[in-house]
Amino acid sequence: MNPEISVKIDDKEIKTAPGVNLIDLAKEHGIEIPHYCYHPALAVAGNCRICFVEVEGMPHPQIACNTPVRDGMVVRTKSELAVEARKWTLEFLLANHPLDCPVCDKAGECDLQNYAFKYGRSHTDFVEKKRTPATVRLSDKLMLEKDRCIVCLRCVQFLRDVDGKEELYVHQRGNSAEIATAPGKDLESDYQLNTADICPVGALSPTNFRFAERVWNLEKRESICPLCPRGCNTKIDIKDNVVQRVVPRFNKEVNSYWMCDEGRSYFSKYHTNRRRIEGFWHRGEPIDAASFFVSVARRLQQEAATDILVLVSNWLCNEDIQAIADFVDGSLSAATISGPPFKEGGDHLLRRWDFGPNARGLRDIFKGRFHEPNKLKQSFKLALSFGVTPSKDLNIDELIYLGAYMEPFIANTLYVAPGVAHGEIHGSYTNFAGVVQSFDTFLEAPVQAHTCEEFIGKLLPLLEHR
Ligand code: SF4
Ligand code: SF4
Ligand code: FES
Known part of the structure; x- marks a missing residue:
């Protein structure tokens, strides 16, 4: 059976499936049928009566939200009957509405x-x-x-x-x-x-x-x-x-x-009222960017043969996480990769209990190499953290940290670099169900803030040249 039927709206011949909602069909074809109570995600209520149209063969105006289309239906949204009906509906809807x-x-x-401007009367009775x-x-x-x-x-x-x-x-x-x-x-x-x-x-x-x-x-x-x-x-x-x-x-x-x-x-x-990390820091003292990257590269190379802990935030986009994965593969011979713990489950509608957008992307990119935090050994000589506040259970001698916001632990951190926050980067997140979604930048980042890709991009040549 061919599910296609033919409907005419304002002289426009439209092929569609039977039973489609008239307001949605008209909208799809660039024809506006005004509506208030109708919403595509809610059941049809038919309360407001602003969606009146003329349907050929019907003596009275019909509400479009409750008119499923059928083969051969001829609908006029701008006929005198429809326009008049809409005007009087607006008159009643505005009966008590203030002019504020x-x-x-x-x-x-x-x-x-x-709608009052487009379809209403210029005066009231x-x-x-x-x-x-x-x-x-x-x-x-x-x-x-x-x-x-x-x-x-x-x-x-x-x-x-x-x-x-x-x-x-x-x-x-x-x-x-x-x-x-x-x-x-x-x-x-x-x-x-x-x-x-x-x-x-x-x-x-x-x-x-x-x-x-x-x-x-x-x-x-x-x-x-x-x-x-x-x-x-x-x-x-x-x-x-x-x-x-x-x-x-x-x-x-x-x-x-x-x-x-x-x-x-x-x-x-x-975000808005949190203090940002501005500039580069070495044990609580400011340091210039060039010295920062040379010193960090040197420290990483000194420890290249040991097990460096690399902490990766679930707030990073897939592109930054991939850059970290490539960096670890190419430059750190014995790294342990970990990140924030994952909280399972969610509520009855949308909310998931985990805090942060990209726990799935993080685990998908590192696969079996990602260590869940509860399975980590407790002591590391050196850790490199991309936006993760190290857990108090970990014993880390020295920390290199790239992050967006000031945190109490930063005063004693070996090296600190300013990072970007959500809104200041573009990239993609993988949601809990595996849907990859791209997003763009919409806020300006502080002047010296680095994405992980930029941070690694500055570090790599220094590592290679030593
Ligand atoms: S107009 Fe009144 S009934 Fe309709 S959504 Fe607003 S508050 Fe609710
Ligand atoms: S993604 Fe944001 S808006 Fe959507 S459910 Fe989670 S916290 Fe709420
Ligand atoms: S949109 Fe309210 S009656 Fe149709």
């Missing part, structure tokens, strides 16, 4: 603002006073401006159907309908900020971004969340070399449309 776009965080990326329910705190992470809510129910559906938490519900009915938590209860979901992403208006706002920036002033980049080995795909908003906001980017295979709340806070918690 200039002070709303959603301005610039708000579907109510955009309502003479009634708008309702002005209070702004409420849903949790430490999320605020709800009730007057902006159009009761599309995406937030309720996400928490209930995707996260499995019945934490939001609709209080009252009709004109008085409001989104609410159970009396006296905060939202507890670890994924609650996804509701702010999918809220089509400015009703839900994250406390850590509320009133912070206008979205059109932010530089938009794409990346991968580094906090756990899921590797959720992200969009990053930056201003003045500081990450202001992280939101999920769709990847069907890895994270769908979602990410966890903790992943969004990576930069504010683990």
Whole structure:
């Protein structure tokens, strides 16, 4: 049986499979059908009625989100019937909505603002006073401006159907309908900020971004969340070399449309305010870069015949790890390779318990040569660490360290070099399921910071010439 059927949308003949959602099909072919409550990852709710289209043979406008396509269907999205129906829907959706776009965080990326401009009426017939329910705190992470809510129910559906938490519900009915938590209860979901992403208006706002920036002033980049080995795909908003906001980017295979709340806070918690290693150091004293590399090369060659411990971080990209593997093979005859311990498992949705993005890439590249930290012998004369804080259980006489952030142990370290952090490198991570994902640089690194590849590139000629 040939699964192909033929549908006409706005005079465009489209071949497709039966049962496809009309909004998705139209979008695929460059035709916009406005929608609020419909979301491709949620069940069809049919609440908002903004997606009205005319379907030939039907006397009334139809909601496109609940109209699976069938062979021979003729759809008009711009006919008088569809346009009028949409206008009146908007009139009702705006009945209680305040005209506060200039002070709303959603301005610039708000579907109510955009659709009202494109499809709405320039005046209203309502003479009634708008309702002005209070702004409420849903949790430490999320605020709800009730007057902006159009009761599309995406937030309720996400928490209930995707996260499995019945934490939001609709209080009252009709004109008085409001989104609410159970009396006296905060939202507890670890994924609650996804509701702010999918809220089509400015009703839900994250406390850590509320009133912070206008979205059109932010530089938009794409990346991968580094906090756990899921590797959720992200969009990053930056201003003045500081990450202001992280939101999920769709990847069907890895994270769908979602990410966890903790992943969004990576930069504010683990990067932005941490003191960086700047310059090169020898036992707590500054040293110039040229002397640093000559001294490190000499020290490594003095110990070339002994068992040097090479610690490799699971925060490094595959390319840096490969450079370290090549360096060890070519220049260190008796090295032991290890890194941070791996924490198995994860939660019910996305989060994995291991801290860092690339434990799998690290183990895939070194294969059997990687020693799990609990199987290491305890004493080494010399260790070379690429971003790993050595465990207190290890007895290391001398340490050479390349890393991004100041740590207490650095004051007594033999040699220290400034490294780059996530966001300042490009490369790829291998996620826990083996998916290799590339990412680009989006932050400027401190002037002297070196990637592992650059560090090794400066060391190698000095080793060869001795
Ligand atoms: S808060 Fe936003 S997502 Fe939730 S029902 Fe209201 S408009 Fe929809
Ligand atoms: S699940 Fe993991 S990768 Fe995804 S956002 Fe959370 S911490 Fe980041
Ligand atoms: S998008 Fe179709 S009714 Fe809301």
